[in-house]
Amino acid sequence: MSKLFEIMSSGKGEIADLVRPLVEVEAGPAAPASTETSAKADVLETAPPEAEVSTATAPFAGQIRTLNLRVAAPSPLLPFEPGQWRASEQYRILRTKIVQHPKQPRMIVISSPAAGDGKSVSAINTAAALSLKNEGYVLLLDADFRKSALHYLLGLPESPGLTEVLRGRCTLEKALVRAQEFPNLFVMSAGTTPANPVELLDSAAWQMLSGTLRGMFQYIVVDSPPVGAVADYDLIQAVCDGVILVVRPDHTNRHLCKASLAAVPEAKLLGALLNCVPEWLLARRAGADHYYYYSSEKSYEKNELRESGAGKSKGQATAAP
Numbered sequence: 549m550s551k552l553f554e555i556m557s558s559g560k561g562e563i564a565d566l567v568r569p570l571v572e573v574e575a576g577p578a579a580p581a582s583t584e585t586s587a588k589a590d591v592l593e594t595a596p597p598e599a600e601v602s603t604a605t606a607p608f609a610g611q612i613r614t615l616n617l618r619v620a621a622p623s624p625l626l627p628f629e630p631g632q633w634r635a636s637e638q639y640r641i642l643r644t645k646i647v648q649h650p651k652q653p654r655m656i657v658i659s660s661p662a663a664g665d666g667k668s669v670s671a672i673n674t675a676a677a678l679s680l681k682n683e684g685y686v687l688l689l690d691a692d693f694r695k696s697a698l699h700y701l702l703g704l705p706e707s708p709g710l711t712e713v714l715r716g717r718c719t720l721e722k723a724l725v726r727a728q729e730f731p732n733l734f735v736m737s738a739g740t741t742p743a744n745p746v747e748l749l750d751s752a753a754w755q756m757l758s759g760t761l762r763g764m765f766q767y768i769v770v771d772s773p774p775v776g777a778v779a780d781y782d783l784i785q786a787v788c789d790g791v792i793l794v795v796r797p798d799h800t801n802r803h804l805c806k807a808s809l810a811a812v813p814e815a816k817l818l819g820a821l822l823n824c825v826p827e828w829l830l831a832r833r834a835g836a837d838h839y840y841y842y843s844s845e846k847s848y849e850k851n852e853l854r855e856s857g858a859g860k861s862k863g864q865a866t867a868a869p
Contacts, residue, residue: 618703653790684766693745696738709739
């Protein structure tokens with residue numbers, strides 16, 4: 549495994565020069581800072597709140613609710629519409645790295661050194677990008693019982709969810725929601741906050757559920773608590789194939805970042821994802837006359853060239869080797 553962390557200097561500060569990322573997710577004009585709380589803006593509703601659109605059977609025993617996703621506007625969530633090509637391409641690069649990873653991970657934990665690094669937003673966008681391949685079903689699972697955010701960010705019901713399934717209070721099918729806008733994407737919220745999440749995860753029910761989900765979905769993206777913050781994370785990581793650590797150059801504490809990287813078993817560390825990355829020197833080739841763009845419309849590429857002056861894109865996809 550390549551070296552992911554190198555101490556440049558001691559003390560607190562930005563960690564942009566310390567982490568070698570699995571991929572960098574750049575925050576352009578269409579994608580403001582991606583944090584767990586950044587979506588608390590006016591809600592753009594594509595359907596009435598909690599409106600059930602239809603039911604889906606898929607390869608499951610019972611019917612699954614299909615609901616519209618309702619996200620804040622503007623939002624860094626689901627950047628796959630025209631005009632958001634920069635963030636969209638970065639998440640597709642991340643998807644490619646996951647799909648082509650030699651270990652072929654299927655159940656993946658998205659975590660971070662601390663709260664506010666953007667792990668929940670990154671988990672949503674990663675799962676959505678994987679679902680766009682149309683080669684299998686993808687589950688986005690909220691296992692962060694103590695600070696669950698996925699249902700809020702996506703405008704979905706809080707329960708029933710993972711808590712109710714592990715307690716045997718509802719079937720798995722009743723806790724699942726299929727996204728109307730992403731037919732291959734399923735979501736399971738954390739459910740009602742339990743008094744002691746550790747007891748739910750340190751159980752045979754969690755082990756059995758993990759095995760069941762592997763048989764139903766091609767990929768499972770799990771939003772977990774921060775690394776080392778609570779015992780929950782270790783119990784979640786234990787049943788998963790790999791871990792992606794989300795770090796933010798302007799937010800993450802370098803000491804927490806180093807400790808988190810050390811806490812993840814080397815065999816399971818897939819890489820680090822840099823969130824809210826500003827434009828930097830390596831984001832473009834100095835003096836180059838041509839750039840590749842991710843856009844479905846040629847007119848959009850031409851507009852970008854005109855607006856940027858000397859033919860330099862305002863938001864170009866970049867990724868570390």
